[in-house]
Amino acid sequence: MDYVFLGGAGEVGGSCMLLSVSDRHYLFDCGIRVNRTGAESLPDLKLLKERVPTLDGIFVSHAHADHIGALPLAHAAFPKAPIYATEPTRHLGAVMLNNAVSLMESETDGSLFTQEAVEATLGKMRVFSVGSWHQLAEGIRVLFIRSGHILGAVCIYLETPDGTFFYSGDVSSFHQKTIDGLDTSLLRVSPDFMVCEGTYGDSVHPSRSVEEMNLAKSVAEVISDGGSVLIPSFALGRAQEIILILKQAMLNKVIPKFPVVTDGLVNSICSVYASMPEALGGKIQNYMKHAQQPLFFSEYIRAARMGEQEVILKEGVPKCIIASSGMLMGGASVTYAKGLCGDPKNAIFLSGYQDAESPGRRLQELESGDRLVFPDGVPSEVKCRVARFHLSAHSDQGQLVSFIKQVNPKSVALVHGEIDTLSQLRDKLMKAFPVLCPQNGQMLSATDNPVWLPPSTRERINRKIAVDFDVQITGNKMNLDISNLDADRWNDFCMGDHVATLKGEKLIIRKK
Ligand SMILES: [Zn+2]
Numbered sequence: 001m002d003y004v005f006l007g008g009a010g011e012v013g014g015s016c017m018l019l020s021v022s023d024r025h026y027l028f029d030c031g032i033r034v035n036r037t038g039a040e041s042l043p044d045l046k047l048l049k050e051r052v053p054t055l056d057g058i059f060v061s062h063a064h065a066d067h068i069g070a071l072p073l074a075h076a077a078f079p080k081a082p083i084y085a086t087e088p089t090r091h092l093g094a095v096m097l098n099n100a101v102s103l104m105e106s107e108t109d110g111s112l113f114t115q116e117a118v119e120a121t122l123g124k125m126r127v128f129s130v131g132s133w134h135q136l137a138e139g140i141r142v143l144f145i146r147s148g149h150i151l152g153a154v155c156i157y158l159e160t161p162d163g164t165f166f167y168s169g170d171v172s173s174f175h176q177k178t179i180d181g182l183d184t185s186l187l188r189v190s191p192d193f194m195v196c197e198g199t200y201g202d203s204v205h206p207s208r209s210v211e212e213m214n215l216a217k218s219v220a221e222v223i224s225d226g227g228s229v230l231i232p233s234f235a236l237g238r239a240q241e242i243i244l245i246l247k248q249a250m251l252n253k254v255i256p257k258f259p260v261v262t263d264g265l266v267n268s269i270c271s272v273y274a275s276m277p278e279a280l281g282g283k284i285q286n287y288m289k290h291a292q293q294p295l296f297f298s299e300y301i302r303a304a305r306m307g308e309q310e311v312i313l314k315e316g317v318p319k320c321i322i323a324s325s326g327m328l329m330g331g332a333s334v335t336y337a338k339g340l341c342g343d344p345k346n347a348i349f350l351s352g353y354q355d356a357e358s359p360g361r362r363l364q365e366l367e368s369g370d371r372l373v374f375p376d377g378v379p380s381e382v383k384c385r386v387a388r389f390h391l392s393a394h395s396d397q398g399q400l401v402s403f404i405k406q407v408n409p410k411s412v413a414l415v416h417g418e419i420d421t422l423s424q425l426r427d428k429l430m431k432a433f434p435v436l437c438p439q440n441g442q443m444l445s446a447t448d449n450p451v452w453l454p455p456s457t458r459e460r461i462n463r464k465i466a467v468d469f470d471v472q473i474t475g476n477k478m479n480l481d482i483s484n485l486d487a488d489r490w491n492d493f494c495m496g497d498h499v500a501t502l503k504g505e506k507l508i509i510r511k512k
């Protein structure tokens with residue numbers, strides 16, 4: 001089982017991995033770097049084309065741009081390869097990719113792909129349900145496991161005659177307002193190799209419910225003092241959470257009712273969420289059955305109309321605006337930020353991951369009165385209140401460690417995180433697993449052990465790998481595949497006591 005990351009290793013963005021196993025080649029995700037434009041935003045598709053003559057399939061874990069944004073280019077290079085995704089990912093992917101086409105039309109770097117390319121890509125998508133097996137070819141099958149994170153997001157578990165592979169995608173172990181968390185009932189698969197995200201591999205999230213309450217109360221406070229609040233938000237996932245946090249706090253009378261306006265791509269994504277109630281979390285499905293109003297909108301919460309931004313800024317009514325993009329990289333949130341940041345009565349509340357080079361990160365680090373250069377190159381003086389709320393849709397360090405332990409891989413590669421973050425997560429795992437933090441473009445084999453492990457740890461890990469044997473049972477016969485056993489391993493196995501456990505059709509014999 002060989003693999004190479006074409007993007008997304010040691011970085012958050014451009015997730016794209018090629019896996020070659022059992023004479024087949026599969027691509028896992030094909031995203032862009034959202035903080036870059038043009039060719040710099042893309043995973044290394046040239047290397048992909050050099051490495052393989054054909055692709056047997058493309059798996060898409062979820063519809064965030066860093067996982068799906070370059071998919072039309074992978075499809076153009078390998079038009080015969082089927083694209084496997086969940087139904088919500090297909091719908092959300094259509095919104096995200098069509099939006100990307102309109103954004104690229106206004107960029108100087110030119111368009112990477114066209115509307116027609118998006119249509120062709122969507123036409124090649126095969127929808128797989130979550131939680132059941134799907135046969136891809138003789139001896140090769142795949143299981144999609146709900147990963148939490150956003151609507152339709154999955155972990156992908158691939159079984160082949162030459163090994164098993166688990167791809168985490170983006171994961172949140174905890175329930176959110178819109179969706180339930182990671183489905184832990186299907187995790188115990190002990191794959192030969194696992195790839196896991198580590199966005200927050202170095203941090204501990206504060207209590208979700210406390211943070212949600214802090215946000216609702218802080219917004220209400222600014223508004224009762226006569227100011228307005230902008231919450232720049234990722235359009236897909238985060239914005240829907242924030243709308244429901246404010247809506248429920250108003251309904252439960254924790255905060256007074258005030259106008260909330262949503263703008264940008266947020267609105268189209270809300271429509272997709274509302275159209276797929278069966279994929280939403282249990283609690284919110286219940287609410288939808290009994291509530292006499294739309295999922296997100298109400299008398300107080302409405303979507304901005306086209307071209308209404310200037311009016312909203314000038315009308316002087318204190319309100320909360322939820323607008324994309326989340327890192328102030330462009331879109332409606334930048335227009336509102338420029339309109340609101342000069343008045344100390346107003347506030348900008350950041351709500352998620354801020355890329356090291358993004359205006360959102362710079363805003364977080366400013367002193368009051370400093371100037372912030374927005375993406376259009378024009379500086380503005382920032383006098384408004386700026387705060388950060390932790391409403392991540394990713395598992396934190398402890399949750400990731402427990403997730404990986406549940407999956408129990410023979411080895412794991414950590415990706416989708418800044419390098420320092422991933423190495424801190426690696427330190428937490430290396431006593432239990434061989435852990436690799438690969439680089440983009442590095443050709444690796446799933447059996448490659450990391451060279452930096454101390455000899456004692458490597459010995460322990462090797463022993464753990466070396467003494468597990470799978471025995472296939474057919475009728476009243478047991479077959480032990482000895483092709484992988486060298487004399488040392490066999491000797492090591494023979495000396496010692498053993499326990500045997502029956503798992504499905506496999507008898508696993510383990511040295512005590
Ligand atoms: Zn994501």
Ligand SMILES: [Zn+2]
Nearest residue numbers: 064066067170
């Ligand atoms: Zn991601």
